[in-house]
Amino acid sequence: MANAVLTAPSDERVSTxxxxxxxxxxxxxxxxxxxVVLFIFFSAIAPVFLQPSSxxxxxxxxxxxxxxxxxVALLMIGGEFDLSTGVAVITSAxxxxxxxxxxxxxxxxxxxxxxxxxxxxxxxxxWILVKTKLPSFIxxxxxxxxxxxxxxxxxxxxxxxVATPSISxxxxxxxxxxxxxxxxxxxxxxxxVTVFIWIALVIVASWVLLxxxxxxxxxxxxxDANAARAVGVPVTKTKIGLFMAVGFCGWILGMHNLxxxxxxxxxxxxxxxFLYIIAAVIGGCLLTGGxxxxxxGAIGAFIFGMANKGIVYAQWNPDWFKxxxxxxxxxxxxxxxxxxxxxxxx
Amino acid sequence: MNAQxxxxxxxxxxxxxxxxxxxVHLLSLDKVGKHYGNVIALRxxxxxxxxxxxxxxxxxxxxxxxxxxxxxxxxxQHDEGSFKIMGEDRKLGSPREALDAGIAAVYQDLAxxxxxxxxxxxxxxxxxxxxxxxxxxxxxxxxxxITLKELAEMGIDLRDVEQPIGQLSGGERQCVAxxxxxxxxxxxxxLDEPTAALGVKQSGVVLRYILQARDRGLGVIFITHNPHxxxxxxxxxxxxxxxxxxxxxxxxDITLEELTAQMAGGAELAELAHELEQLGGHTEALNxxxxxxxxxxDAAPESNAKRH
Numbered sequence: 024m025a026n027a028v029l030t031a032p033s034d035e036r037v038s039t040x041x042x043x044x045x046x047x048x049x050x051x052x053x054x055x056x057x058x059v060v061l062f063i064f065f066s067a068i069a070p071v072f073l074q075p076s077s078x079x080x081x082x083x084x085x086x087x088x089x090x091x092x093x094x095v096a097l098l099m100i101g102g103e104f105d106l107s108t109g110v111a112v113i114t115s116a117x118x119x120x121x122x123x124x125x126x127x128x129x130x131x132x133x134x135x136x137x138x139x140x141x142x143x144x145x146x147x148x149x150w151i152l153v154k155t156k157l158p159s160f161i162x163x164x165x166x167x168x169x170x171x172x173x174x175x176x177x178x179x180x181x182x183x184x185v186a187t188p189s190i191s192x193x194x195x196x197x198x199x200x201x202x203x204x205x206x207x208x209x210x211x212x213x214x215x216v217t218v219f220i221w222i223a224l225v226i227v228a229s230w231v232l233l234x235x236x237x238x239x240x241x242x243x244x245x246x247d248a249n250a251a252r253a254v255g256v257p258v259t260k261t262k263i264g265l266f267m268a269v270g271f272c273g274w275i276l277g278m279h280n281l282x283x284x285x286x287x288x289x290x291x292x293x294x295x296x297f298l299y300i301i302a303a304v305i306g307g308c309l310l311t312g313g314x315x316x317x318x319x320g321a322i323g324a325f326i327f328g329m330a331n332k333g334i335v336y337a338q339w340n341p342d343w344f345k346x347x348x349x350x351x352x353x354x355x356x357x358x359x360x361x362x363x364x365x366x367x368x369x
Numbered sequence: 370m371n372a373q374x375x376x377x378x379x380x381x382x383x384x385x386x387x388x389x390x391x392x393v394h395l396l397s398l399d400k401v402g403k404h405y406g407n408v409i410a411l412r413x414x415x416x417x418x419x420x421x422x423x424x425x426x427x428x429x430x431x432x433x434x435x436x437x438x439x440x441x442x443x444x445x446q447h448d449e450g451s452f453k454i455m456g457e458d459r460k461l462g463s464p465r466e467a468l469d470a471g472i473a474a475v476y477q478d479l480a481x482x483x484x485x486x487x488x489x490x491x492x493x494x495x496x497x498x499x500x501x502x503x504x505x506x507x508x509x510x511x512x513x514x515i516t517l518k519e520l521a522e523m524g525i526d527l528r529d530v531e532q533p534i535g536q537l538s539g540g541e542r543q544c545v546a547x548x549x550x551x552x553x554x555x556x557x558x559x560l561d562e563p564t565a566a567l568g569v570k571q572s573g574v575v576l577r578y579i580l581q582a583r584d585r586g587l588g589v590i591f592i593t594h595n596p597h598x599x600x601x602x603x604x605x606x607x608x609x610x611x612x613x614x615x616x617x618x619x620x621x622d623i624t625l626e627e628l629t630a631q632m633a634g635g636a637e638l639a640e641l642a643h644e645l646e647q648l649g650g651h652t653e654a655l656n657x658x659x660x661x662x663x664x665x666x667d668a669a670p671e672s673n674a675k676r677h
Binding site for chain 1: 464465489496
C-alpha cells in the first residue's frame with residue numbers, strides 16, 4: 024500500500040511533508056495521544072488525581088514499570104524480547120540480600136554481587152540466543168521458568184523460608200536505601216528517587232539510540248540482522264549487550280524493591296514481564312523489531328501508572344484494572360497503526 | 370583451461386606484489402573449493418579480478434554462485450585451493466575482515482535495513498562520530514550531507530535522506546548500496562544478482578551504475594543468471610554449473626550466443642524438446658522450450674546493439 028502511494032507522485036519534493044506530519048510518524052505518537060486522553064479523563068472524574076501528591080504517586084508507580092520498560096524497549100527495537108525480566112528482578116534482589124546475610128558482609132558487597140548476577144543472566148540469555156539461533160521467546164521462557172524455580176528453591180535452601188530475612192540492620196543499609204529507595208521533597212511533595220532514576224535512564228537510552236553508533240546498530244540488528252552483519256555491524260555483541268542492558272535495569276529495580284521493603288518474597292515477579300513488554304508496545308515499539316523509541320516506552324509506563332492509580336483515585340474497584348490495561352494496549356496500538364499509515368500516505 | 374592465459378594478459382600493470390615486485394591481481398582464485406560436510410558446493414574455481422574490470426559469474430540456481438561470493442565476502446571459508454588478495458594468500462574470517470581488505474558485497478535481498486533512514490543505512494557499520502569519551506556521538510549533519518552528495522554523484526536525486534530506505538524502488542536501493550561501497554573505499558565490489566528482482570528499466574539503471582563503478586577504477590564481480598545483463602558490461606566471464614567451473618572467457622573470445630548456450634545448456638534444452646515430442650505433446654510446454662532455443666539466437670543482435 025505504501026509503495027503504490029509513494030510511486031505515484033515520483034517527482035514530488037519533500038517540502039510537502041510538514042512538521043506536523045513529521046511529528047505524526049514518530050513511533051510514540053499513539054501512546055502520547057493515549058496518555059493525554061487518559062490524563063484528562065482521570066482529572067475529570069477524580070479531582071484528587073490532579074493534586075501534586077497524587078501525581079507523585081502516579082509517577083512512582085510509572086517509574087517501577089518504566090525503569091524496566093527502558094531496557095525492554097531497547098531490546099525490542101533490537102528485535103528480541105525477554106520473558107524472564109519479571110523474575111530476574113526478584114533474582115537480583117534475592118542475590119543481594121541473601122549474599123550479604125549469609126556471608127555477613129556489608130550490603131554493598133551484596134549489591135555488587137547482584138549486579139554481576141543480573142548482567143550474567145542477561146549475558147546468558149543473549150549468548151544462548153545467538154549461539155543456538157532459537158527464538159527469544161523460547162530461550163527467555165526457559166530462563167524465566169528456571170529463575171522462578173531457583174528463586175524459590177535457593178531461598179528456602181539458604182534461608183529456610185519463602186522470604187528473605189530483613190536486612191535493615193546490615194552495614195551500609197542506610198546508604199544503599201538513600202540511593203535506591205529514598206524520596207526527595209519537591210515543592211512539599213515526596214517524590215521517590217526511582218522517578219529520577221527512570222527519567223535519567225530514558226534520557227541516556229534516547230541519546231544512545233539516536234546519537235551513537237551503538238544506537239544505529241540496535242535499529243539495524245532489529246530491522247534486518249543479516250543486512251547488518253553483511254555491512255560489518257557486530258550483531259552478536261549488540262544483541263548480547265541489549266540483554267545485559269535489560270539485566271542492568273532489572274538490577275536497579277531489584278535493588279529498589281529490596282531497600283524499599285527490607286525483605287523479598289521469593290515467589291514474586293511472575294507476570295511483571297508482560298507489563299514491561301506492554302509498556303514498550305503501547306509506546307510504539309514494533310514486536311518484530313527495528314522500530315520504536317525509549318521515550319515511547321516511558322509514555323507507555325506512564326499510561327500504566329495513571330491507569331493503575333487513577334482507578335483507585337476514582338474509587339473504582341481495582342478489579343477493573345486489567346481490563347483497562349488490555350483496552351489501552353489495544354487502543355494505543357491501533358492509534359499507532361492508523362496514524363502511521365495516514366502520515367506515510369500523504 | 371585458458372585461465373592461465375587470461376591471467377597473463379590481464380595482470381595489473383601498476384599494482385605490484387610488495388614482496389616480489391611483480392604485477393598482481395586485485396583478487397585471484399586458484400582451484401578454490403568448498404564443501405559442507407560431504408556435499409561439494411564448489412570445486413576447481415579459478416578467476417581473477419582487476420581494477421576497472423568487470424568479472425561476471427554466471428550460473429543457474431544451485432550452480433555455486435552464492436558459495437563463491439560468500440567465500441570472497443568473508444561469510445564462509447574455502448577448504449581447497451588458494452584465494453589471494455593483492456598476491457597474498459588469505460582466508461577471510463568475517464565480512465568485517467573482507468571490508469577491511471577492500472572487498473564490499475552488495476546483496477540482492479539484504480543490502481539495506483528497510484525501516485532505517487537512508488543516511489543511517491548509508492553509514493551503517495561505519496558511522497562517523499564526533500567528540501570523545503562518553504560524549505562521542507554521531508555526526509548526523511555531516512553524514513546526511515555526504516549521503517546526499519554521494520548519491521547525487523551516482524545520479525540518484527533524492528527528496529529526503531531522512532526517509533526510510535524501504536520507500537525507495539528496488540533499483541534505487543541497489544544503487545544506494547553500490548554508492549555506499551564506493552564511498553567507503555571498496556576496491557572490489559561484489560554484486561549478487563542485483564538485477565534478478567528488477568524490471569527491464571530498473572535493471573538498465575543498475576547496469577549503468579556497474580559501469581560507473583568500473584570507470585571509477587573498482588574491480589567488479591557481477592553475479593547473475595542472465596547472460597543478456599552480463600555480456601554488455603562484463604570483461605571476463607566465469608561460468609559455473611553444479612559447483613564446477615565450466616568455462617572462463619575473455620570478452621573477445623566469446624559471443625553472447627555462445628555464452629547463453631553454455632549457460633542454459635543448449636544441448637539439454639534440445640534434448641528436452643525432443644523428449645517432450647516423443648511423449649506425444651504438441652503441448653504449450655513444448656512450444657515454449659522451442660521458442661526458448663530460438664530466442665537465444667533472436668535476442669543476440671539486440672543486446673549487441675545496446676553495447677555499442
